[in-house]
Amino acid sequence: MEVVLTNIWSVVMAIAVVSLLWKSLGKGRRMGFEKLPPGPAPAPVIGNFLQLRVKEPYKYYLELSKIYGSVFTLWFANTPVVVISGYQALKDSMLGLGEEFSGRGTYPLLLKVTNGYGILVSSGDKWKQLRRFSLMTMKNFGMGRRSIEDKVKEEANILVQSFRTFGDSAFNPREMITQSVCNVICSLILGQRFKSSDAHFKLLVNAVNAYFGVLNSPLGQAYNIFPRIVGLLSGELQKMFVTVEKVKDFLKLEAEARMKTLDPSLPPQDFIEAFLKQMEEEKHNPNNEFNFNNLLSTLWNLLSAGTETTSSTIRHSLLLMMKHPDVQERVQKEIDEVVGSDRCPSIADRQNMPYTDAVIHEIQRSMDLTPTAVPHKTLCDTEFNNYLIPKGTTVLPLLSSVLTDPKLWKNPDHFDPENFLDEKGQFVKSNAFVAFGMGKRACLGEAMARVELFLFFTSLLQYFTFRATVPPEELDITPEICSFGRIPRSYECYAVPRA
Incomplete structure (x- = not known):
């Protein structure tokens, strides 16, 4: 990986040096961006790329917000990116001007994987x-029900049984947890769960x-800024693209x-059947967005995001x-008092488990x-905080600036469940909890994720002390990786086993 990145940066720098002979910084900027928010001066061709911490870019953004305020501009190559920081x-922006900011920014890696189709990368009427x-x-299939x-x-019960097989031995839970969560998504989109040995699974x-x-690597960051160059140099990227195409x-x-056996008179059994029925119903609509390309990429969006996060x-x-x-220990005490050991936790228990909910x-x-x-x-052209952000400008909502703001949390720099508890020990909701995003493009699967997190977490701690x-x-x-996302270390x- 490091060798590949070194080669990439060498090529980028060579291009930059050559470009200095014919392109000045002023000419490198496209017309129409004169009223953008301020930001660090970009270099010709490569913009602010070399200033980014490719392993932890969000930390660089947080530092810039202290210098330039809640809205500032970076340049990825010759493309401006506006960063919005603070609650x-x-x-x-995301709520007050939700429609204006509801488009999906150009992200080459996502576009390459989806070919520009699907719910994640679409904008406007298609996205709606x-x-x-x-x-x-x-x-309809019970998200939150x-x-x-x-x-x-x-799946939680199967995961508990899998953990039990290790007895007194240490083990890495990553693969088993990923498979269990993936099977929840598969039951929704494919109407079935898979055995861990299944080749397709x-x-x-x-x-x-x-x-x-x-996506979360420096290589992915480099590709998103210089897709043509990095795409040619990296075999790892090409291998990943091929694997995703096999899934599609x-x-x-x-x-x-399913299309061969689909009975329109019967209720659909999974997301695919529901989408196919919609394709049939919309086939005479000239503005119809229900086609195979959008189906396959949307399925990949749901599968990948729903599994990894x-x-x-x-x-x-x-x-x-x-x-x-x-x-x-305190979570387990609450589980014992509310759930006991004779039944599985249910989502209805959450309202009686304020400490566990806060945890x-x-x-x-904190993650x-x-x-x-x-x-x-x-x-569209959007006026925001006395700046003019032209139509089509990429905007990065810096969620980390809210989740770590000392003005919004009792103890933001440490893991502390008291951030969500009042003086009586009752759970307290906070508008600053933006882990699922904010506004019109907030996480599609938030309700489902909340159910999964509560039931998996309480089921595991009901039976085990880790x-x-x-x-x-x-x-x-x-985290092991702190780039596009923060991935926990192995x-x-x-x-x-608990007595």
């Missing part, structure tokens, strides 16, 4: 149609891991098989419980899984 500025349909369909709860309980899980491995080929076969959070939750055994929220807040939301784009292979004070809880643990 009030994000509220004013796909999001409205997806929300309705997921709700009992049916999806039963599926999560099933292995392909799905491996593709998700490869995709986010690149599998999903296409699943959709084609939730599984990473669950893995990090166990790491934090090992780091803070006093918190783990889960604090895990998400800061997505420091910047997936890039937005202005759909211990690290090193003393708690020596346990490193810093670890081994002991799952000690």
Whole structure:
């Protein structure tokens, strides 16, 4: 990886030196951006790329917000990117001007994987149609309701049984957790769960891991700024693209098989069937966005994002419980008092478990899984904070600036469930909890993720006490990757059965 990046940067610098002979900084900027917010001076051709901390770019953004304020501009090559920081500025933009900021920013890696189709990368009417349909369909299949709860309980029970097989031995829970979460998504979009040995299931899980491995790497950051150059130099990128295409080929076969047997008079059994029925109903609509390309890319969006974000959070939750055994013990005490040992936890228990609810929220807040939301784009010329942001400008909402703001949290720099508890020990909601994003493009699967996090977390702690292979004070809880997202580091643990 480092060798590849060194080669990439060498090529980039060579291009920059040559370009200095014919392109000045002023000419490098496109007309129409004169009233953009201020920011650090960009270099010709490469912009602010060399100033970025490619392994932790969000920290650079946080530093710039202290210099330039809540709105500032960076240049990725010759493309301006406006960063919005702080709760009030994000509220004013993502909520107050939600429609204007609701476009999807150009992100070459996402565009390459989806070919420009699907709910994640679309904007305007296409996005509205796909999001409205997806929300309705997921709700019909029980997102946040009992049916999806039963599926999560099933996977949580299987995960508990898998952990039990290790007995007194230490193990790495990553693969098992990822498979369990992935199976929840598969039950929604494909109407079935898979055995861990299934070849297609292995392909799905491996593709998700490869995709986010690149997306969250310096290589992925470099590709998003210099896609043509980096795409030619990196074999790792090409390998990932091929793997994702194999997944889409599998999903296409699943959709084609359902199309042959689909009975429009019967209720759909999964997301694919629901989408195919919508394709049939909309086939005479000239503005119809329901086609195979949007179906396959939307399925990949749901599968990849739904698997990685939730599984990473669950893995990090166990790491934090090992780091803070006093918190783990208090959660288990609440589980014992409310749920007991004779039944599985249910989502209805959450209202009677304020401390556990606070712990889960604090895990998400302190983890800061997505420091910047997936890039937005202005759909029209937009005046904001006395600046003019032209139509089509990429906008980065800096969620990390809210989740770590000392003005909004009691103890923002440390893991502390008290951030979500009042003086009586009752759970307190906070508008500053933006772990799922903010505004019109907030996380599509938030309701489902909340169900999964509560049930997986409480089910595991109901049966096990988690211990690290090193003393708690020596346990490193810093993320392994801190780029596009913050991915928890790999670890081994002991799952000690509770009496």
